[in-house]
Amino acid sequence: xRSSKQKLHxxxxxxxxxxxxxxRIAALGITVAVLxxxxxxxxNAADNNNDGAATDANHAKAAETPKxxxxxxxxxxxxxxxxxxxxxxxxxxxxLEASRPAPVPDPTPAAAAPATPAPPALAILSSSIVAVPxxxxxxxxxxxxxxxxxxxxxxxxxxxxxxxxxxxGFFDFNFGLGSIANPLxxxxxxxxxxxxGNPPTPxxxxxxxxxxDMFLTSKLSDNLSFLAEVVLGPDTTNEFxxxxxxxxxxxxxxxxxxxxxxxxxxxxxxxNTAYHHGLWFSTAxxxxxxxxxxxxxxxxxxxxxGMSFTGAVPGTDKLGLHWIAEVGNGLASNxxxxxxxxxxxxxxxxxxxxxxxxxxPEFLSGLQIGGSWYHDHLDPTDVPMVSQNIESLYxxxxxxxxxxxxxxxxxxxxxxxxxxTFRSPMAYVQFARKFGxxxxxxxxxxVSDAVNDPxxxxxxxxxGPSVGIRIDFEEYAAFKxxxxxxxxxSQLPGNGLDAQVAFAF
Amino acid sequence: xxxQSYLYLAAGVLCVxxxxxxxSRAALAGDEVDVIVNKSNSIDALSLADAKKIFDGDKGSWPxxxxxxxxxxxxxxxxxDAVLRDIYKMGESDYGKYFMQAAFTGxxxxxxxxxxxxxxxxxxxxxxPGAIGYVNASDVDASVKVVLKIP
Numbered sequence: 171x172r173s174s175k176q177k178l179h180x181x182x183x184x185x186x187x188x189x190x191x192x193x194r195i196a197a198l199g200i201t202v203a204v205l206x207x208x209x210x211x212x213x214n215a216a217d218n219n220n221d222g223a224a225t226d227a228n229h230a231k232a233a234e235t236p237k238x239x240x241x242x243x244x245x246x247x248x249x250x251x252x253x254x255x256x257x258x259x260x261x262x263x264x265x266l267e268a269s270r271p272a273p274v275p276d277p278t279p280a281a282a283a284p285a286t287p288a289p290p291a292l293a294i295l296s297s298s299i300v301a302v303p304x305x306x307x308x309x310x311x312x313x314x315x316x317x318x319x320x321x322x323x324x325x326x327x328x329x330x331x332x333x334x335x336x337x338x339g340f341f342d343f344n345f346g347l348g349s350i351a352n353p354l355x356x357x358x359x360x361x362x363x364x365x366x367g368n369p370p371t372p373x374x375x376x377x378x379x380x381x382x383d384m385f386l387t388s389k390l391s392d393n394l395s396f397l398a399e400v401v402l403g404p405d406t407t408n409e410f411x412x413x414x415x416x417x418x419x420x421x422x423x424x425x426x427x428x429x430x431x432x433x434x435x436x437x438x439x440x441x442n443t444a445y446h447h448g449l450w451f452s453t454a455x456x457x458x459x460x461x462x463x464x465x466x467x468x469x470x471x472x473x474x475x476g477m478s479f480t481g482a483v484p485g486t487d488k489l490g491l492h493w494i495a496e497v498g499n500g501l502a503s504n505x506x507x508x509x510x511x512x513x514x515x516x517x518x519x520x521x522x523x524x525x526x527x528x529x530x531p532e533f534l535s536g537l538q539i540g541g542s543w544y545h546d547h548l549d550p551t552d553v554p555m556v557s558q559n560i561e562s563l564y565x566x567x568x569x570x571x572x573x574x575x576x577x578x579x580x581x582x583x584x585x586x587x588x589x590x591t592f593r594s595p596m597a598y599v600q601f602a603r604k605f606g607x608x609x610x611x612x613x614x615x616x617v618s619d620a621v622n623d624p625x626x627x628x629x630x631x632x633x634g635p636s637v638g639i640r641i642d643f644e645e646y647a648a649f650k651x652x653x654x655x656x657x658x659x660s661q662l663p664g665n666g667l668d669a670q671v672a673f674a675f
Numbered sequence: 676x677x678x679q680s681y682l683y684l685a686a687g688v689l690c691v692x693x694x695x696x697x698x699s700r701a702a703l704a705g706d707e708v709d710v711i712v713n714k715s716n717s718i719d720a721l722s723l724a725d726a727k728k729i730f731d732g733d734k735g736s737w738p739x740x741x742x743x744x745x746x747x748x749x750x751x752x753x754x755x756d757a758v759l760r761d762i763y764k765m766g767e768s769d770y771g772k773y774f775m776q777a778a779f780t781g782x783x784x785x786x787x788x789x790x791x792x793x794x795x796x797x798x799x800x801x802x803x804p805g806a807i808g809y810v811n812a813s814d815v816d817a818s819v820k821v822v823l824k825i826p
Binding site: 336338385387389392395397418420422425430443444446448490530535569570642645646674 | 724725727728733734735736740742764765766768769771772775776778779780781784785
């Protein structure tokens with residue numbers, strides 16, 4: 171008969187077999203349990219083996235027992251019995267091991283622990299926080315699928331070697347008080363027509379949730395990238411509504427040519443493409459009236475669904491000459507429709523086109539001068555076809571301290587077959603100077619839209635100054651306080667005071 | 676102790692304080708910052724205006740069509756401060772806001788990549804034919820090509 175030591179030694183190689191760790195632990199646990207059950211318990215322990223206090227007493231009692239028990243304390247027959255039990259258990263383990271099916275290799279390479287940490291699924295788009303640190307190697311190994319919870323499908327969304335989704339959010343919260351002047355940062359609520367007999371906009375004082383802006387980008391390859399901006403924003407019904415404000419897939423061949431498809435901000439003027447929905451970026455609290463979004467009563471086709479091409483002009487490095495060409499669905503022919511941006515269905519086959527050029531000369535970094543020409547045909551109900559032209563011109567200068575924005579746009583709606591043309595000139599100027607965290611600013615704006623214009627929603631004249639201060643009290647959060655005085659053609663001048671906290675997260 | 680000794684002592688203290696200011700230490704030591712590219716890059720020299728276009732993201736590819744990858748040292752490095760001052764002409768917070776807005780408008784895909792040391796910059800530039808970065812002049816070696824010196 172082999173000694174127990176030899177027997178245990180022959181059983182040891184089991185640890186190096188394919189037996190899983192859990193089985194080994196289970197077998198060890200069974201062994202320990204059997205050993206424990208065969209050991210004689212002290213009389214009081216046997217009576218109180220579920221009682222914690224008694225167990226402590228037993229421990230104390232055991233501590234009092236002599237370290238060298240009498241030679242006859244453990245009979246030889248009992249040792250033999252234990253060895254026999256061990257032999258039986260090992261035989262049983264071997265039997266179970268033999269009956270266990272061979273492990274099937276996992277067909278999915280992702281199931282294997284990656285040699286290098288997988289790229290992060292989400293990365294932060296910021297200079298200071300560039301990417302989420304890779305998880306520790308142990309954490310990088312995917313958890314085994316739990317068929318009871320996900321039907322065997324893994325939740326791991328990382329694409330090995332594939333595109334990484336980057337996410338950034340913006341939000342603003344406002345408090346406004348005053349009269350008609352508040353539409354500077356508030357959707358026009360008098361029907362957008364101050365000269366049509368609509369009741370004047372009543373004074374209002376309100377806390378106002380801004381736009382919950384989720385901005386996503388993903389680089390699909392060196393040349394291909396995707397950008398999207400999803401906004402949750404409330405309106406005068408107090409309901410939050412989701413809008414996919416932008417989504418563009420861009421192929422950039424080089425500095426001289428890139429092409430985008432999707433929904434984007436039309437390259438009319440400067441402000442419309444420089445500032446989108448995240449109000450943290452803009453110095454002032456809201457957009458100039460002329461660039462109000464379509465669903466806020468704006469009259470310009472701020473958004474376009476279609477294609478955009480752009481690039482620098484070769485050989486003009488010192489001048490920094492760039493071109494932009496866009497084609498897409500223009501605004502809906504009837505401004506009364508619920509959604510004037512034609513995302514899915516175009517009410518006409520005619521497509522809007524927009525051509526723009528701008529220069530960024532080397533001799534004065536921050537200076538940009540440009541212009542654009544937009545053309546479309548609209549087919550409104552009950553009136554002849556309308557030929558729409560929009561010309562813009564702008565001069566802006568931006569530095570780390572100074573900000574000069576000067577833009578002028580003329581929108582013309584010409585009734586085809588008649589001599590009538592309705593012209594709507596609009597412009598604004600904005601100056602700002604940064605003093606540390608403080609940035610006072612001034613804006614004066616003017617919009618004049620012909621009352622009988624068959625297309626535009628906003629009608630009448632709106633003009634007046636705004637003065638405010640932006641305080642960047644944190645690196646990615648700003649407080650703005652702005653006073654507006656607005657003259658509207660059919661109403662008395664209004665005053666408005668608005669406060670805003672805007673931030674990026 | 677004579678009056679002259681006090682003056683020497685004061686001057687010495689001022690020197691010590693001046694040298695302890697990180698931004699001025701490099702200047703005192705005469706360390707210029709060199710803008711470097713991969714040795715295979717056909718560009719031999721860049722003007723400050725060209726460098727600004729590249730670092731700003733206005734220029735995204737080299738004449739041979741290779742995509743430009745800008746490597747920046749992490750915040751607090753004196754060489755980064757020099758580049759922000761002389762090329763970007765903006766502070767750290769303006770830099771962050773600039774690239775966030777550049778990404779927001781689709782001008783760039785992402786801000787420049789940050790690395791922690793000159794050695795990391797050289798490693799990135801050596802391993803990427805389209806990369807551009809900067810290091811202290813004293814750390815330049817034959818593995819990279821200097822295209823612009825920032826005094």
